[in-house]
Amino acid sequence: MKSYRDLEIYQESKRLAIEIHQLSLSLPKFELYEEGSQIRRSSKAVTSAIVEGYGRRRYKADYIKHLIYAQTECDETIVHLDFLVETESLTDKVKYDQLRNEYDTLSKKINKFIQWVENNLE
DSSP: SSSSSOHHHHHHHHHHHHHHHHHTTSSSSSHHHHHHHHHHHHHHHHHHHHHHHHTTTTSHHHHHHHHHHHHHHHHHHHHHHHHHHHHOOOOOOOHHHHHHHHHHHHHHHHHHHHHHHHHHHO
16 A cells, blocks of 8 residues: 555545535535534545544554544444434435445445454554
């Protein structure tokens, strides 16, 4: 790996953050600055934590800590998606299911990567 950009979890989290950003802009006006702002921040924080952790990879504990942050932000994004659908601010059930599944998968991939770092880096 030459760069964090080579990490699959980085690539997926960035793509999903952009998708969430675009989706959030189509929410009802009252949600744009409430739940919309929260979901934009948490989705982008997944990617940011991966990048920051990669920059600290020389320090295994710091790397793992930031990867855990990435996973928690991923899970927070899922909660915001759930809130949006349950409050009927997001009515596109197909889009919700797609994003929910992709974030579930991303969370699992981050967890597996954390395990890999724990077992393979010194």
